[in-house]
Amino acid sequence: MKNKALTLTIISNITSNYGEGLGNVSTVQKVFRNGKVYATRSRESLKNAIMVQSGLYDDLKVTVDGAAQKLVNDDVNISNCKALEGGYMNTSGTTNIRKSSFYLTDAVSCDEFVNETRFHNNLYLASAYAKENKINFQAKKDRENEDKKENSSGLMPYQYEFDKSLKKYSITIDLDKVGVDENSPSQADTGEKIQRVLSILKTIQNLSLIVKGNMDNAEPLLIFGGIGEYKTHYFDNVVNVKRDTLNIENGLKDRVKNGYRVGLLRGGNFINEEDIVNEFSPLSISEFFKDLEEDVKSYYEE
Known part of the structure; x- marks a missing residue:
């Protein structure tokens, strides 16, 4: 293997999820940064939505040992149970931990919270x-x-408070960890590894979230990333949107040049849409994911 990762940083129009309520009042989750308050959707919420909608939880088996946890044994392991791809801790007998093969950040609003x-x-x-x-x-x-x-x-x-705004989140998949578990000699075959990664990508492309009984279209409006040597959220610190405008700085331009792509859903979602087009020559969102799928297949099959 080439020891690389697939990393994406995404701007989507997403609703926030909710924290603790007080009586009959529900408040959105928020974070405090640089002296300002921003609405957020937690990484746990995003990860659960991706696992469910991608079908990775279709074969989930649960056991209870004090707390509910994913079932893992000689017969149910990473090779035949894709639900384990998101990681697990199993305390039945010897405690075994397998970290997730992919990681998300919180989806944080690009602009400060307005109630x-x-x-x-x-x-x-x-x-x-x-x-x-x-x-x-x-x-x-x-x-x-x-x-x-x-x-x-x-x-x-x-x-209840309501927030639906442009939010940024990142996801990074360690391609060499997919379908592999150091606690088990078994691993998924190449075809299964490809399908697990592609199912995650397909879900991100068409992500929807249910919030307070409403369906939320969380598809990407702008996306940076691809497969590269950096096993981190490579674009998370350089993709910044304020007041519906992408900040096009040298740091962002330099990282795109390192073999990564840009995808854009055209339609006036960004004030400086033409500047984005002129600077990055972005693919359409469907083209971006189609090319990325081919990259994933080539990575595992070569």
């Missing part, structure tokens, strides 16, 4: 229940002789 609060209620459901059970929850309360039925309709107003 947009949404207010909702379950009025229709409560009305239907009240009608069926002859409950009048619109009547004025008589505090001394309050009919308890008036408060049993289940009417519940609630509110």
Whole structure:
């Protein structure tokens, strides 16, 4: 093997996920950087979505040893269980740990957080229940002789912060770790390794997220990366977007020249879209992933 990694840094229009609620109020997860607050979607949330949507969790088997954990034994191992590709810790008998073959960063908003609060209620459901059970929850309360039925309709107003904004995240796949487990003599064959990597790439290309009952199109709008010698999030520090504008600096241009590609979904998502086109001659998103798939096949088959 050539001991290389596949690394991608992606700009997508993504909603944040939620932290702890207080009563009937839900707040988005946030991080504090450079004196400002930014909304975020956690790497754990992204990884779980990728594992589920790629089909890598289709053969997931779970055991409980104090806590629920992935099942690993002589019959269920990295060669025949793709769910283990995301890593595991198994404490049945001897504790064995196998690190994930791919790593993600948090998806952090490109611009500081601006609170947009949404207010909702379950009025229709409560009305239907009240009608069926002859409950009048619109009547004025008589505090001394309050009919308890008036408060049993289940009417519940609630509110939550909402954020959907351009966010940056990175993913790096250690190609030589895919389908390999130092705790097991077995490993996946070449065809299986290729399919596992391609399933992750296909999912990133068409990623969707369910947030508060809404489907979120999280496809890449701008993407930098490819296969190279750097087993790190190579573009994470040089891809920066502010106010819908990509900061085109020498550091970014130099790294692209090291054998990497750029993909762009054209359509006015970035104010300086023409500058991006003139500087990088980007591929379309579909072309970017098609070429990357061929690179993955060549890497494993050569």
